[in-house]
Amino acid sequence: DQQVKQNSPSLSVQEGRISILNCDYTNSMFDYFLWYKKYPAEGPTFLISISSIKDKNEDGRFTVFLNKSAKHLSLHIVPSQPGDSAVYFCAASPNSGGSNYKLTFGKGTLLTVNP
């Protein structure tokens, strides 16, 4: 049973427009959520995170929104650039004894930004 779902395997956007990547989760114990970007032949690179006490976190062009009641989060990239083309993974973890150590990942969404 997949606890973190990224239902769109791929997304294509034009340079300069907004990219919106979505993620749903089923485990109500998750309280820390992260987005990673992955280029081919490289490991995942941490982008941005949000804890369950917040509903929005922003870092430059990247904003993550969390809707706890819907068990849904999204990553907005504005404006999108060709260098943003990569696979994006959503990940989540529960708080176990004051620690978020076990990440559960979705299957990823391939974002292509066209010049």
Next chain:
Amino acid sequence: DTGVSQDPRHKITKRGQNVTFRCDPISEHNRLYWYRQTLGQGPEFLTYFQNEAQLEKSRLLSDRFSAERPKGSFSTLEIQRTEQGDSAMYLCASSLGGTYQPQHFGDGTRLSIL
């Protein structure tokens, strides 16, 4: 800023052989994690260390797998008697302790079993 380093980047071996991978975390990070990623999937948690103590192991980590972090710095992951199903990317990550600390990943070791 030195990131997480993994060695080797690629390993090709015959079924039944033993393999060992090494991970050097970010120097100030006391937590270290191992994940496995197969094609079309996200990384899956295998095990985690706080300093030298191994605090959790996934049921994915069969008794052919062993991980160590002897001095709380680098870690090794050994797979004994490799099987075809062990072919995957093995990723190491590290983080600071406490809550809401992001994990930072290395570039992984790709294992291919012939």
